Amino acid sequence: MKLHIISVHHKLPSWASDAIADYVKRMPADCAMVLKELKPEINPAKEAQKIREAIPKSSYIVALDERGKDVSTQALSEQLAHWRTLGQDVTLLIGGADGLDPELKKEAQLTLRLSSLTLPHAMAKLLLIEQLYRAWTILQGHPYHRV
Structure with missing residues (x-):
């Protein structure tokens, strides 16, 4: 299984890119993360179409x-x-500044929230990737996640 993360944003700051790259490389091949970054569009319908085109066929979609x-x-x-x-x-x-298109959200099999707080895009993406890594370590019994 691969975890594809499609995000709409401008260039991330280096601190976020570096941290994201670190977590991505920690994931094993059987649960690899594949990142696809899309540039924001002024037209929401065009942005939604770009996202749809980037989604791998037969993929379980989480908005x-x-x-x-x-x-x-x-x-x-x-x-x-x-x-x-x-x-x-x-x-x-992960949608752009205005979030995901409502029709695109309806197409998802699951919709999750990272936080009740409003997060900068770089932090939201990093938080998602770190939590996916943490979730994997829990399944492995790895000490990364201490309760």
Whole structure:
């Protein structure tokens, strides 16, 4: 299984890019993260179409949205375990400054929320990737996640 993360944003600051790259390289091949970055569009319909075109075929789609399901880190690890049983890749979508197109959100099999707080894009992307790594370490019994 691969975790595809499609995000819409301008260039991230180096501190975020460096941290993201570190977590991505920690993931094993059987749960690899594949990042696809798209430039924001003025036209929301055009942006939504670019996102749709970037989603791998037969992928389980997860939209990130402020009104999505709030999950704990432990629940995310359980969700990751479930995704691994599906036999398909998972694509997580991070929209641009105006979020994801409503129709695109309807196409997702799951909608998650990272936080009730408004986060800068770089922090939201880093938080998602770190939490996916943490979820994987929980499943492995790795000491990274201490309760």
